[in-house]
Amino acid sequence: xxxPYTDKSSSRSPEKKxxxxxxHKLEYKENIMTIPNLLTTMRIVSTPFLGYxxxxxxxxxxxxxxxxxxxxxxxxxxxxxxxxxxxxxxxTALDPLADKLLVSVLTITLTxxxxxxVWLTSLIVSRDMALIGASFYIRYISLSPPKNFSxxxxxxKPSAKLYPSTLSKANTALxxxxxxxTLAAPVFNYIDHPALQTLWYITAVxxxxxxxxxxxxxxxxVKILPxx
Numbered sequence: 001x002x003x004p005y006t007d008k009s010s011s012r013s014p015e016k017k018x019x020x021x022x023x024h025k026l027e028y029k030e031n032i033m034t035i036p037n038l039l040t041t042m043r044i045v046s047t048p049f050l051g052y053x054x055x056x057x058x059x060x061x062x063x064x065x066x067x068x069x070x071x072x073x074x075x076x077x078x079x080x081x082x083x084x085x086x087x088x089x090x091x092t093a094l095d096p097l098a099d100k101l102l103v104s105v106l107t108i109t110l111t112x113x114x115x116x117x118v119w120l121t122s123l124i125v126s127r128d129m130a131l132i133g134a135s136f137y138i139r140y141i142s143l144s145p146p147k148n149f150s151x152x153x154x155x156x157k158p159s160a161k162l163y164p165s166t167l168s169k170a171n172t173a174l175x176x177x178x179x180x181x182t183l184a185a186p187v188f189n190y191i192d193h194p195a196l197q198t199l200w201y202i203t204a205v206x207x208x209x210x211x212x213x214x215x216x217x218x219x220x221x222v223k224i225l226p227x228x
Contacts, residue, residue, distance in 0.1 A: 032155050034086045036076035036095070043069045043098045047105050054109040059186045066183055069102060070176070089158030089225065093135060096164055099172055100128040106179040115182050115191065120200050124175060127211040134218065135162060142224045161223040167213055171206040178203050 046069050053062035076095065080087050104125050111121040142159040143152060151157070164172070178199055185191045214221070 030088050030090070030156060030158060032088055032090045034080075034088055034091070036080040036086050036091050037088060039072040039076035039079075040091065040094050040098045043072050044094075044101060047098075047102050050102070051105040051109040054106065054183065055112055057113070059183060063180075063183050063187055066106075066180060070180070073099070089161050090155050092161045092163065093158075096162070096172070097132065097135070099176070100132060103172075103175045103179060104128050106183065107175075110179065110182050115185060116178075117200065120204055123204055123207055127207050130211065131214065134214070138162070138222055159225055161225060163221045163223070165210065165213055165217075165221055167206065168210045171203070171210040174199070174203045174206055 046065055050062055050065050050069070053059070053065065073095075076091075080091055107116055107121045107124050110116040111118055138160050139152065140147065144159070181196060181199065185193070185196065190196065
């Protein structure tokens with residue numbers, strides 16, 4: 001993705017730098033302590049426990065925790081859509097990040113126990129890591145000066161909103177279905193079922209296709225927030 005504008009803060013005069021600092025005080029600040037963000041955080045916290053359960057063979061417990069994580073995903077989306085005061089710019093980035101972490105950890109651990117092929121896991125994780133890296137890049141270039149560590153990770157001051165593509169939403173649903181059905185396979189005794197293997201290839205195609213779409217049209221899914 002090409003850079004939408006050039007940062008010229010280093011060449012500003014002292015007067016202009018003072019003006020930048022004044023503008024910084026006027027930046028948009030939002031309340032991130034919302035129910036959807038809390039539910040999303042719970043999903044993120046549950047992810048390493050899910051991975052541990054898979055690697056230790058506790059598939060029944062892992063499946064139960066995965067169902068709980070899925071319910072929090074549905075609930076936080078419903079609340080954010082239904083109540084305007086529960087929508088945040090942070091949520092638009094945190095929710096897909098939680099999904100990517102969940103899918104990445106489960107695909108890796110399910111590959112470790114030989115339930116998902118290595119080539120498919122490599123494709124899924126590579127795409128998701130690239131998207132996470134792109135979100136950090138967007139955060140950096142959309143952040144007004146001064147750009148420092150504390151401001152970069154100040155979650156109360158968003159600088160951009162990210163909107164997933166329709167194709168990416170479908171791919172995420174397929175990835176979540178893949179890890180859910182694979183996690184359930186040893187519980188209900190259908191490991192290596194042909195239908196499950198077919199899902200591998202469908203997921204692989206949509207994963208590659210959605211990654212290519214973001215590479216070509218990434219900025220159409222980004223909104224840089226103005227100062228207020």
